[in-house]
Each structure stands twice: as C-alpha cells, then as structure tokens.
Amino acid sequence: xxxxxxxxQGDILIVSIYGEFDLSAADYCRRDIDQKMRxxxxxxxxxxxxxxxxxxxxxxGVILGRYRKVTEQGGKVAISNVAPKILRxxxxxGLSRLISIYQDTSSALRQLA
Amino acid sequence: xxxRNKVKLEFLSRPENVALARVTVATVAAxxxxxxxxxxxxxxxxxxxxxxxxxxGYEERTNGIITxxxxxYTDHLEIIVEDAGKGIExxxxxxxxxxxxxxxxxxxxxxxxxxxxDEVDIWTxxxxxxxxxxxxxxxxxxxxxx
Numbered sequence: 001x002x003x004x005x006x007x008x009q010g011d012i013l014i015v016s017i018y019g020e021f022d023l024s025a026a027d028y029c030r031r032d033i034d035q036k037m038r039x040x041x042x043x044x045x046x047x048x049x050x051x052x053x054x055x056x057x058x059x060x061g062v063i064l065g066r067y068r069k070v071t072e073q074g075g076k077v078a079i080s081n082v083a084p085k086i087l088r089x090x091x092x093x094g095l096s097r098l099i100s101i102y103q104d105t106s107s108a109l110r111q112l113a
Numbered sequence: 114x115x116x117r118n119k120v121k122l123e124f125l126s127r128p129e130n131v132a133l134a135r136v137t138v139a140t141v142a143a144x145x146x147x148x149x150x151x152x153x154x155x156x157x158x159x160x161x162x163x164x165x166x167x168x169x170g171y172e173e174r175t176n177g178i179i180t181x182x183x184x185x186y187t188d189h190l191e192i193i194v195e196d197a198g199k200g201i202e203x204x205x206x207x208x209x210x211x212x213x214x215x216x217x218x219x220x221x222x223x224x225x226x227x228x229x230x231d232e233v234d235i236w237t238x239x240x241x242x243x244x245x246x247x248x249x250x251x252x253x254x255x256x257x258x259x
Contacts (some may be wrong), residue, residue: 017143020132022128022131022132022160022164023128023131023160023164023167023168024125024128024129024131024132024218025184027130054135054156054157054160056157056160056161056164056221056225057161057164057186057218057220057221057225058164060219060221061217061218061219062217064217064219065217085150085153085163089157089225090150092224092228093219093221093225
C-alpha cells in the first residue's frame with residue numbers, strides 16, 4: 001500500500017506519493033489531496049512520483065481527477081521524477097499529452113510558479 | 114506445452130487484495146524467464162482485472178468473492194480472474210477507452226490488459242459475473258525446457 005506526503009510552497013501543493021499507487025491507495029490519496037487543496041487554498045498541484053514503485057489506472061485516475069478540478073479553476077498540474085516503467089504507463093494512458101512531466105521537482109516548480 | 118505450476122487463490126473484494134493478487138501472479142511468473150518489463154506488464158494487467166471485479170463487478174462491496182488462478186506452462190502464463198458480481202451489460206462499450214462516466218476513473222482497464230498481454234478473453238453474464246482470461250507468452254529464447 002502506498003503513502004502520501006503533502007507540502008505547500010506558495011500556491012503550489014506538492015504531493016509526493018510513495019509505494020504502490022493502486023486502488024487501495026486511490027481513495028485516501030484523493031480525499032487527502034482535495035482536503036489539503038481546500039485548507040491551503042492552493043492553485044496548482046505538483047505530483048512528485050519519485051517514490052512510486054507501481055501505478056495502474058486507479059492511481060492514474062486520481063491524477064486525472066485532480067487535473068480536471070484544478071484546470072477548471074484556472075490552475076496547472078505537473079508531474080516530476082517519473083521512473084521509466086511508470087512513464088510508460090503514463091504515456092500509454094495519454095496522461096503525458098495532458099500534463100507536463102519534468103525530470104526534477106525544481107524544474108516543475110519553476111514552470112508552475 | 115505442459116503445466117509447470119498452478120496457484121489458485123480466493124479472496125474478498127477488498128482494495129487491499131489487489132496487491133496480493135499482483136504479488137501472487139508475479140511470484141509464479143518469476144519462476145521462468147519473463148524479463149522485468151514482462152513482469153511489470155503482467156502486474157498491471159492483473160491489477161486492472163482485479164480492480165474491475167471490485168469496482169464494477171461488486172460495485173465496491175467488500176464481501177464479494179474473487180477467484181484468481183495462475184497457471185504457468187512451459188511456453189506461457191495463463192491468469193484467470195473471476196467474480197460473481199453483476200456482470201457487464203454492454204461488453205463492447207466497456208472495452209472502449211475512456212468508457213464509464215466517473216471522472217475519477219480513466220476507463221483504461223481493458224486497454225491496459227490488451228496492451229500488455231498477448232491474449233485477453235472475457236466471459237460475462239448479467240447477474241452471474243465476469244471471467245477474464247489473460248495470457249502472456251514466453252519469448253521463444255526464454256521458453257522452459259521440460
């Protein structure tokens with residue numbers, strides 16, 4: 001089962017996900033991210049996937065759902081630190097065409113700021 | 114083609130059990146020379162099949178029974194995921210990318226299964242359940258000798 005760490009930098013919520021991002025992690029990730037977005041009044045989200053060892057369509061659905069919510073409000077979403085095996089899944093799902101993917105967190109933060 | 118190993122597992126339709134199904138199948142598959150990329154693909158396909166059974170078959174009820182069977186042959190791996198849930202009314206529609214109305218789901222379960230496995234067969238009947246068969250062939254050079 002995965003775990004989650006959420007920090008705020010300016011108006012960006014930095015969401016670091018660890019472990020296996022599947023159906024068992026999807027519900028609490030979705031709930032925690034939405035709650036922190038409301039609490040902090042953040043505008044953008046950066047998903048740092050450095051710690052993700054597995055992802056399937058349930059995990060991708062969490063990212064896509066947040067992307068839809070944030071962009072509806074005029075915000076932006078980015079992804080950083082993606083391992084090649086995870087990137088392959090993001091590409092197959094077409095997520096990489098919707099959301100910008102950066103090699104590292106600092107590059108992504110510069111683009112979101 | 115002869116049977117090298119077989120594992121059959123029955124578990125409740127709890128999200129926590131998706132990982133159990135993945136690990137079980139990956140452990141069986143790792144007995145032969147599937148490469149790391151093959152193993153990742155198998156894990157994603159199993160994850161999608163079991164997640165579908167939980168989300169769609171049992172509509173997220175956690176007391177449904179899912180049966181997973183993994184059979185390892187000398188030249189391929191066969192995985193069967195069965196549920197006794199509500200079944201799929203329109204299979205053709207369910208197989209389309211982005212099917213489903215939930216904005217939190219990608220509707221890519223069957224797309225991933227088809228992309229990552231060499232064969233995907235689906236049997237479904239409304240009110241009786243769904244059975245998904247996934248097959249991954251071993252590359253010729255990696256086939257196990259009897």
